[in-house]
Amino acid sequence: MCGRYAASRRPEDLVGLFGVEKWEPEETLAPDWNVAPTKEVWAVLERPLKDADSRRPVRQLRALKWGLVPSWSKSPEGAARMINARAETLDEKPSFKRAFSARRCILPADGYYEWVTGAGERDLEVEGKKKRPRKQPYFVTPADGSVFAMAGLYEFWRDGTLPDGDPLAWWVTCSVITTEAETGPLGVAPADGPHSLADIHPRMPLMLTEDRWDAWLDPATTRPEELRGLLAPPPEGLMRAYPVATAVSNVRNNGPELLTELEGPEVGTLF
Numbered sequence: 001m002c003g004r005y006a007a008s009r010r011p012e013d014l015v016g017l018f019g020v021e022k023w024e025p026e027e028t029l030a031p032d033w034n035v036a037p038t039k040e041v042w043a044v045l046e047r048p049l050k051d052a053d054s055r056r057p058v059r060q061l062r063a064l065k066w067g068l069v070p071s072w073s074k075s076p077e078g079a080a081r082m083i084n085a086r087a088e089t090l091d092e093k094p095s096f097k098r099a100f101s102a103r104r105c106i107l108p109a110d111g112y113y114e115w116v117t118g119a120g121e122r123d124l125e126v127e128g129k130k131k132r133p134r135k136q137p138y139f140v141t142p143a144d145g146s147v148f149a150m151a152g153l154y155e156f157w158r159d160g161t162l163p164d165g166d167p168l169a170w171w172v173t174c175s176v177i178t179t180e181a182e183t184g185p186l187g188v189a190p191a192d193g194p195h196s197l198a199d200i201h202p203r204m205p206l207m208l209t210e211d212r213w214d215a216w217l218d219p220a221t222t223r224p225e226e227l228r229g230l231l232a233p234p235p236e237g238l239m240r241a242y243p244v245a246t247a248v249s250n251v252r253n254n255g256p257e258l259l260t261e262l263e264g265p266e267v268g269t270l271f
Helices: 011-018 097-102 119-126 210-217 224-230
Strands: 005-007 032-035 040-047 058-066 084-086 104-109 111-117 135-142 148-158 170-180 203-205 239-243
Touching (some): 011 040, 040 148, 040 210, 104 170, 111 148, 210 224
Parallel strands (some): 058 170
Antiparallel strands (some): 005 032, 040 058, 040 104, 104 148, 111 135, 135 239
16 A cells, blocks of 8 residues: 655766656656645656657656546546555546556655554554554665655546646656565564555555566557566565654644654664
């Protein structure tokens, strides 16, 4: 699952990193250390430019809304529930099937947050002494400090209540693809904490290693066997995870301090 992530890299850096050909400098997003559903996020995608003579796909950096709205949807309600798409069923689900075939993107991130319930909190819940146990957030990020390139899908939705030409008439939304969490050892694990990503949560965003970026973004890649091959998980041992302050649990909190590594969990013993 991916319900919150951090994305603080400057668009100028993303342009160079991903070989972006088209980006509108006036379209800008502030660094965000607590990205939540329905926010606008950076996405790298390839498609022909509007009104261009050539139909050649051009690699672009675009700001999209996180929470996919299918093109056939009657309203955008429910977008916040479609922030994730399971890799195992992309070619089956009506909401994602067409986008998986033709509208794939990369959502650049520093890493993502996941929450674990402490052992003591779980005991209180079982005993009926606590209905909402506190959870310890962990930040999961590439161990070498590189970008976390999350595989994503994007879609266009037309608001029929607005006239042609209205800049708000078209929505461009996206979803993060998730896969089963790695069970192998983390590249860097906390001394007192999880030893694998599966210890934190059974699912994780699908990270694309750089050797898959071009094929994933290429709209000409449409054969089912090619697409399924791109959904294979990355090699194990590339990630690290560490506890961060529970302040990240409140979406109103936002700043680089949210990524500060704690010496140990704030919420009791976890493992």
